[in-house]
Amino acid sequence: MADKRIEELNNLYGDLQLTRKNYETNWQDTAKYFRPLKTDITSEKTQGDKKDLFVVNDSTMVIALENFASILNGTLTNKATPWFTIKIEDEELKTDDKVLEYLKAVADKMWNVLYDTKGNFEDAHHENLKDFATFGTIAMKIEEGKSSLINFKAIHIKNILITENDEGKVDTCILLMKMSAKDIVNKFVEGNIDEKIKKASIEKPNTSFDIRLYIMPRTERDASKIDAINMPFQGIWLDPTHGKIIAETGFNSFPVPVGRGAKGTGEVYGTGQAMYALADARSLNRMWYDYFESIQKILNPPLIVNAQFEKQLNLQPRALNMVKSPVGNGRAVEPINDSKGINPAVELITQKQESIRKIFFLDKLSVLDD
DSSP: OHHHHHHHHHHHHHHHHHHHHHHHHHHHHHHHHHOGGGOOSSSOOOTTOOGGGGTOSOSHHHHHHHHHHHHHHHHHSOTTSOOOOOOOSOTTTTTOHHHHHHHHHHHHHHHHHHTOTTTOHHHHHHHHHHHHHHHSEEEEEEEEOSSSSEEEEEOOGGGEEEEEOTTSOEEEEEEEEEEEHHHHHHHOTTSOOOHHHHHHHHHOTTOEEEEEEEEEEOSSOOTTOOSGGGSSEEEEEEETTTTEEEEEEEESSOSSOEEEOBOOTTOSSOBOHHHHTHHHHHHHHHHHHHHHHHHHHHHSOOEEEOTTOOSOOOOSTTOOOOOSSOOTTSOSEEEOOOOTTHHHHHHHHHHHHHHHHHHTTHHHHHHHHO
């Protein structure tokens, strides 16, 4: 029975991963220009590897995305101004003072939980806004905190697989993570942990293992019971390396809210603004490369060399190359200067930069930010 469940879970993982494969190349390419710290979607990066920060020749893309996320955060979810309230549908209770007072108290409590500095909501939310602008799909893990009532954690796009129900709502996901042997043993005290992980937790506690958390609707349950195995959503922790279900849990509601931008019919993942700006970003990056090359040619131009000059050329600043016989213009070398294409290139670069800003609506949103 356990083997059959593991096979079903692995099949679900394979299906969802196959669906996501179609998006990963675009995400990687988009991240290259707009989120260089997240260019590990199709390739692994070691901790501290930031070389992709220096691949792009223009910071317009990164700054435009940062400004877009910051303005959204400051206007839609500003900490200084309450941005949500709680209401009820019952017409008779809508105007009851005691009910309104209670709802206000609950909203205040939720606000305090959200903006508890130990709960990490602000950081996770801002991270998600940047990911939303880049990839068009975001997810946040909401769980009981160790030092706060609730902890919020933004999930990297590469670490989640999702699918929809027949209503087009995400109700199933797989979270992909790496956990150290020590953390696995500490988290799942009574879990079905493989002996190799237990041994590693003693001998090499920081050894990492792949772990998957499957979250999906529970098809069979007793609604009259409130224990974990009868909650509407089930959570299954799987150790795919050793083929073991470590533990099972339950959730009253889907614990990983997923946000998605515009998407085509039949698509599961959304589209971020950065994807619309990707063509401009590629062009802009190439324009800067060609512009720098042109500047180098002006500062260090290619040379026409006198074929009859037999000495070693000295190309240092203010160097003298003496010519005895007047061949041609009588010079040992002559620079090839052509700077006629510089000004049009600068204009094209400016146009592309402005186009990227407009795709992120910064020409309009900046008014709200003032």
